Amino acid sequence: MSFPDLSKIPAIDKLGVEERVSRFCKRSIKNAAKKHGLHLALSMIDLTTLEGKDTEEKVKRLCYKAGHLHGSLEGLPNVAAVCVYPNFVRVAKKELEGSGINVASVSTAFPSGQSTLEVKLSDTKFAVEEGADEVDMVISRGKFLSGEYNFVYDEIATVKEVCGKAHLKVILETGELDTLDNVRKASDIAMYAGADFIKTSTGKISPASTMPVTFVMLNAIKDYYKATGIKIGMKPAGGISTAKIALQYLVMLKETLGNDWMNKDLFRFGASSLANDVLMQLEKQESGIYQSVDYFSKD
Amino acid sequence: MSDTSQTSSWSYASAPENTDHIVLKEQYDLFINGEFIKPDSKKYFKSINPATGEVIASISEANKKDVDLAVASARKAFTSWSKIEPKERAKYIFRIARMIQERAKEFAIIESIDGGKPIRESRDVDIPLAASHFFYYAGWADKLEYAFPNKNPKPLGVAGQIIPWNFPLLMAAWKIAPAIACGNTVVLKPAETTSLTALKLAEVIQESGLPKGVVNIVTGAGKTGSEIVNHPDLDKIAFTGSTQVGKLIQNSIVGTQKKSTLELGGKGANIIFEDAAIDQAVEGIINAIFFNQGHVCCAGSRLFVQESVAEIVIDKLKDRMSSLIVGDPLDKNTDIGAINSKEQLDTINKYIKVGREEGGEIYQPTCNLPSNGNWCPPTLFLNVSQSHTIVQEEIFGPVLAIQTFRTIDEVIEKANNTPFGLSAGVWTEKGAKIFKLTQELNAGVVWANTYNKFDSTSPFGGYKESGFGREGGLHGLIAYLNVE
Numbered sequence: 001m002s003f004p005d006l007s008k009i010p011a012i013d014k015l016g017v018e019e020r021v022s023r024f025c026k027r028s029i030k031n032a033a034k035k036h037g038l039h040l041a042l043s044m045i046d047l048t049t050l051e052g053k054d055t056e057e058k059v060k061r062l063c064y065k066a067g068h069l070h071g072s073l074e075g076l077p078n079v080a081a082v083c084v085y086p087n088f089v090r091v092a093k094k095e096l097e098g099s100g101i102n103v104a105s106v107s108t109a110f111p112s113g114q115s116t117l118e119v120k121l122s123d124t125k126f127a128v129e130e131g132a133d134e135v136d137m138v139i140s141r142g143k144f145l146s147g148e149y150n151f152v153y154d155e156i157a158t159v160k161e162v163c164g165k166a167h168l169k170v171i172l173e174t175g176e177l178d179t180l181d182n183v184r185k186a187s188d189i190a191m192y193a194g195a196d197f198i199k200t201s202t203g204k205i206s207p208a209s210t211m212p213v214t215f216v217m218l219n220a221i222k223d224y225y226k227a228t229g230i231k232i233g234m235k236p237a238g239g240i241s242t243a244k245i246a247l248q249y250l251v252m253l254k255e256t257l258g259n260d261w262m263n264k265d266l267f268r269f270g271a272s273s274l275a276n277d278v279l280m281q282l283e284k285q286e287s288g289i290y291q292s293v294d295y296f297s298k299d
Numbered sequence: 300m301s302d303t304s305q306t307s308s309w310s311y312a313s314a315p316e317n318t319d320h321i322v323l324k325e326q327y328d329l330f331i332n333g334e335f336i337k338p339d340s341k342k343y344f345k346s347i348n349p350a351t352g353e354v355i356a357s358i359s360e361a362n363k364k365d366v367d368l369a370v371a372s373a374r375k376a377f378t379s380w381s382k383i384e385p386k387e388r389a390k391y392i393f394r395i396a397r398m399i400q401e402r403a404k405e406f407a408i409i410e411s412i413d414g415g416k417p418i419r420e421s422r423d424v425d426i427p428l429a430a431s432h433f434f435y436y437a438g439w440a441d442k443l444e445y446a447f448p449n450k451n452p453k454p455l456g457v458a459g460q461i462i463p464w465n466f467p468l469l470m471a472a473w474k475i476a477p478a479i480a481c482g483n484t485v486v487l488k489p490a491e492t493t494s495l496t497a498l499k500l501a502e503v504i505q506e507s508g509l510p511k512g513v514v515n516i517v518t519g520a521g522k523t524g525s526e527i528v529n530h531p532d533l534d535k536i537a538f539t540g541s542t543q544v545g546k547l548i549q550n551s552i553v554g555t556q557k558k559s560t561l562e563l564g565g566k567g568a569n570i571i572f573e574d575a576a577i578d579q580a581v582e583g584i585i586n587a588i589f590f591n592q593g594h595v596c597c598a599g600s601r602l603f604v605q606e607s608v609a610e611i612v613i614d615k616l617k618d619r620m621s622s623l624i625v626g627d628p629l630d631k632n633t634d635i636g637a638i639n640s641k642e643q644l645d646t647i648n649k650y651i652k653v654g655r656e657e658g659g660e661i662y663q664p665t666c667n668l669p670s671n672g673n674w675c676p677p678t679l680f681l682n683v684s685q686s687h688t689i690v691q692e693e694i695f696g697p698v699l700a701i702q703t704f705r706t707i708d709e710v711i712e713k714a715n716n717t718p719f720g721l722s723a724g725v726w727t728e729k730g731a732k733i734f735k736l737t738q739e740l741n742a743g744v745v746w747a748n749t750y751n752k753f754d755s756t757s758p759f760g761g762y763k764e765s766g767f768g769r770e771g772g773l774h775g776l777i778a779y780l781n782v783e
Contacts, residue, residue: 011728013748016579026419028314028631036309219578226614250309255622259308 003153004192010223012180012216021211024252034247035285038278041246042069043077044264046104046235048272049084050111050203059088063095065299070279073286079275080264081134085110086123089130104134104169108159111173111202113138117155124162134167135159138202141176144186152186153193160194169197169235169268174213175205183213187220197233203270208238211252218256231260237270243281246274311624314631316418321408326357327494329365329518330501332372333511339364344520346495349415350628350637350672358494361517366486366526369515373457373484374532376512381454381482383510385441392440392480394507396433399426399472402503406468406496411628413495414467415637415673416591418629428753429472432771435755436476439776443481446773450782454482455558456534458779459527461548462497463540464490464639465594465695471497473770474537475514481779483535484513488527490540491520492640525551533557537778539596542693542719542764560768560778562596562760564693565721568714569599569750570736572707573607575726579748581615584699587724587750589623589635589677593697594643596765597722599750601690602701603710609703613681620677621664635697638673647675647696654680654689654698685716693719707732711739720762724750743769 029037047066049058059082066079081102084092092103105127109115115123124135137159143151160168170190174183190198198217201208214236221232234253240246246269253261261267276296284290326343328335338359345354361369380388399406403426410421443452458478462470467489478485489497501516517523521544528536528551535558538548542564552559569587571580587599604612628636638644655661659680668674679699683690690700704710714723723742725733733747743761746752753759758774760766768778 010577011574013576013579013728016576016582016748019749020579020582026423026631027311029311030314031312033310033312040309254309258622262309 001157001192001194003150004188006149006185006188009185009188012184014180014212017180017212017215021215021252024211024255025248027248027251029247029251035282037247037250038243038282038285039077040250040262041243041269042275042278043080044268045079045275046081046083046237046268046270047079047275048082048203048237048270050106054085054088056088056091059084059091060095061299063092065297066096066101067099069275070283070296073279073282076282080268083136083270086127086130086132089127089132093131102133103131104136105130105132106136106138106202108137110136110138111204113140114142117158120155120159121162124159128162128164128166132166134169135163136169136171136199138171138173139186139190141173144177144182149185149189153189156190156193156195167196168194169199169233170195171199171202171237173202173205174200174209175207180212180216183216184220187217188224191220191224191232195232197235197268199235199237199270201238201270203238209236209240209270211248214249215252215256218253222257231266233266233268234261235268235270240269240271241273241277243274243278246278311632313627315627316408316411316629316631318408318412318629321405321412323356323409323495327359327498327518329359329361329369330498330505330514330516331365331369332515333505335501338362339368344491346413346492347640348412348672349492349639350669352671355413356495358491358498358518361488361519361523361526363526365517366523366530369486369517370457370459370530370532372512373486373515376510377454377457377484380479380484380510380513385443385482388480388482389437389440391507391509392433392437392476395503395509396430396437398503398507399430399433399500403427403430406499408629409499410468410496411636414464414493415628415639417633417636418631419633420591425466425469428755429469432469432472432755433476436480436775440480443776443780446776447780447782452481452776452780452782455779455781456483457532458483458485458535458537459530459533460485460487460537461524461527461540462487462489464493465591465596467493468496468500470539471500473539477770477775478537478779479513481776483779486515486517486527486533488517488519488524491518494518528552535559535779537768538562545766560760560770561766562768562770563764563766564719565596565598565761565765566601566691566693566717566719567597567599567722567724567742568601568603568740569724570603570710570714570726571605571608571612572727572729572732573605574728575608576728576748577608577612577615580726581612581619583724583726583748583750584616585619585623588699589697590751592635592638592675594639594695595751597744597751599722599724600694600699601714602699603704603713604701606703606705613701616679617662617664620662620679623664623677625666625674625676626669635677638675638696641673643695644673644675647694647698650689650692650694650696650698651678654683654687654700657683657687657689659683659687659689659700685713691717707735711736715739715741718764721765722746
């Protein structure tokens with residue numbers, strides 16, 4: 001791992017990116033492909049609750065939902081993970097024991113990242129010790145925007161060390177990075193510093209994930225793979241609330257990184273309400289009619 | 300239902316456009332003086348679906364007498380059409396534009412069945428642009444005095460118009476809309492492999508109530524075209540097609556009163572500098588050459604990549620080519636459709652063979668091509684130079700010739716080192732470089748950080764052997780007016 005050569009990072013043309021993205025959105029996904037895609041999307045969800053008002057009870061309910069998506073549909077996959085604040089990792093871990101569902105914890109003074117390295121490291125260490133399988137850290141956007149790229153790189157690399165076996169997802173908070181050129185630069189810094197996943201957003205800033213931003217990050221992952229042979233995962237988060245949008249993301253993933261990335265080890269959706277919309281679409285595929293939202297549990 | 304999410308790779312199910320509502324006649328007659336009439340020749344030829352080889356319909360072959368009749372009806376109609384209130388002319392043209400929009404889906408599907416282009420393109424590009432052209436020129440009909448102040452603009456008379464098979468309805472719109480907006484009447488001949496949307500347009504024109512004889516559509520091949528070109532009672536010949544035929548036309552009309560505009564071949568240079576947004580440039584190269592199977596006169600068929608980024612650009616190009624979906628033009632997910640005709644496929648294959656024989660290094664991704672119909676996978680050639688045939692001649696297919704360059708002057712010299720001068724593309728994040736190239740490239744259109752963008756308001760046309768005259772925009776009016 002070494003600091004990336006920033007002079008080699010290609011420029012990004014926003015209009016070109018948007019034009020390409022509009023092509024993905026025009027793909028027609030029908031029948032078997034739709035069902036398969038919706039199953040894939042479910043299996044990639046990080047079911048998330050990150051609120052000040054979260055309680056142990058709330059986390060327990062979410063964990064139960066993660067393993068019991070919808071009783072009337074057979075053969076459904078589980079979601080990939082449940083994503084919580086560090087203080088709920090222990091309870092989530094216990095609830096999900098034996099389910100194969102991971103526990104992800106945000107850390108490093110999520111969501112703003114405005115704290116000292118010391119605090120960020122102990123935050124991360126705590127989450128890992130409590131049993132988090134995955135850590136979602138935030139980068140220091142202020143430092144990034146003031147050009148202190150080495151600071152951002154070092155911080156990620158240090159957090160990565162503390163993570164140990166836990167997978168590290170690095171949240172760029174692209175809604176604060178302003179330009180796609182910055183998104184690309186931050187992606188490269190995060191990957192070269194040791195990220196296992198790069199992630200768009202905390203969900204606390206608008207805009208959260210967008211397709212153009214995710215597309216730029218997918219291209220960064222592709223270039224990194226070509227350069228190093230290492231496959232980095234991608235997690236768009238926030239704003240992906242419908243099955244239709246999820247399928248458009250999957251089209252973009254398939255046509256940019258290929259089938260190798262089409263699994264939960266390398267792609268995740270950070271979302272709280274996506275699962276139910278996907279389930280509604282799957283029910284419709286099965287029965288031919290849309291069911292009332294009241295048939296889908298809200299936890 | 301089992302959990303398939305972890306087991307197999309994801310592929311798109313077929314998503315063909317529904318064709319149940321498409322009504323096509325078995326046999327199409329000539330559209331002369333507002334009526335469909337049987338050809339004097341009594342001959343019909345077949346229009347073939349290039350994706351399946353199936354016969355779609357029989358099309359009339361117009362002979363000299365048929366062309367005479369069409370020109371006579373246009374001449375008669377000119378007397379009144381050129382004199383009616385310009386705003387009345389505009390109403391008819393607006394009506395045609397709206398009717399094309401209303402029937403857009405039908406037009407798009409027929410265009411894809413008849414010509415082989417992917418439905419995504421006929422739906423999103425051809426048909427909307429055709430409607431837009433009629434809208435745009437309808438707006439000019441009563442404002443010609445403002446377009447050319449103190450020049451007393453007057454229509455030319457009767458125009459003979461011959462159009463190619465690559466954008467059948469769109470080219471008909473490019474020809475008909477400005478001509479009739481200016482008060483001319485027309486005899487239009489579509490290409491013999493793709494007459495159907497022009498004949499559907501004839502139905503729209505008939506329904507629109509446009510006065511009889513203002514637009515006449517005669518079908519047929521080269522012989523019919525030559526009857527039009529050599530007809531003594533035409534005031535104007537407008538042609539879009541090959542440089543070879545363009546030269547013949549120019550020879551035929553020398554010494555006559557006929558005015559002409561020719562929009563001919565091209566060998567567009569697409570230039571990528573090291574400071575370009577590489578991923579978007581690669582996408583631009585793909586659109587520049589593989590749009591409409593490369594059947595585009597302004598296609599970016601010559602790629603120049605700066606040496607410092609050549610390896611990475613070529614690598615990304617190959618990668619992107621392998622994700623293109625080649626197949627059924629009516630499938631909404633198809634990126635590259637069928638080659639327009641057996642003849643054109645033979646031409647393309649001949650050039651691919653020559654490219655190999657002259658030492659070019661070919662790359663084609665693996666594609667599952669259908670067994671019937673005319674197909675060519677996306678193709679690129681490396682290790683070629685300005686001296687190679689496939690760099691010099693227009694192939695009119697999905698074949699890209701790639702060369703590298705070191706300096707800006709070198710690439711300008713190479714880009715201009717061609718008998719053609721229709722189009723070029725420049726990819727760089729440096730504004731100054733864009734301005735330098737737009738000044739120095741001899742091309743009718745130079746796109747910067749994009750390619751193959753068309754708009755009714757923007758003039759299009761070539762230099763050198765790519766032809767003369769402009770279509771689209773204010774410039775497109777001059778081609779159909781006498782100004783003092």
